[in-house]
Amino acid sequence: MQINLTGFLERKTPDFMLELWKILLSAQSSPDGIPNELVEQKKQEMEKKRAEEEKLMNLLKEKQLRITLENSMTKRSSTDEGTRRRERSRDEDRSGGRRRRDSSIDRRRRRSRSSSHDSRNRERTSRRRDNARTRQDSREDTRRRSRRERHSRRRSSSSSRSPRRKPESKERR
Structure with missing residues (x-):
């Protein structure tokens, strides 16, 4: 062997x-x-897999704990932020409405920006439409030309041919 x-x-x-x-x-x-050796090898492989799975499970649990802690921290900070916002709005109300004037200015700015943005969009769409029309027109023109050429070829080829003759039939005696 x-x-x-x-x-x-x-x-x-x-x-x-x-x-x-x-x-x-x-x-x-x-x-x-x-063989005992093969059984032992298989046992060792299974132990390794279990150890790896346990490691992964532990890592997942740790990550989940971190995420829950982070979420709870962000919830706390967001509630703190909410109270800060309320305090700011109270202070602004006490300051004589200065904030209200600022917000109206911001609104005007936003409107002017949005109107210019809208006009840009309109221009783009009109350009796109025009381009699409020109493409379509050019396609139609090429189709028309090709039809004309085919038609003219047929005419020229038919005029150059001699008329077909019918084959003479042989008489049977």
Whole structure:
């Protein structure tokens, strides 16, 4: 058997055969017919997988805890922010409505920006429509030209031909 495998495994054939014989002998001596070495290897692989899964589960739990802590912190900060906003609005009301004038100025600015933005959008859409129309027109022009050319070719080719003659029928005697 070793000689037959030498062409395939070359230099590694003796080592392979030694391991194979060990496995075969251990399988022969075990009651199940399964080598003890293979059973031990499988047990070790399963232990490694379990350890990796436990690690991943622990990491997931830690991440979930962090996320819940962060969420609870942001909720607290947002409630703190809400109280700050309320306090600011009270202070502004006391200051004589200065904030209201500022907001009206902001509204005017927003309106002017939005109107210029709208006009830009209108210009873009009109340009797009124009481009689409010109593309469509050019396609139609090329179609018309090609039809004319085909038609003119048919005319020129039909005029150059001689009229067809009917084949003479032979009389039977």
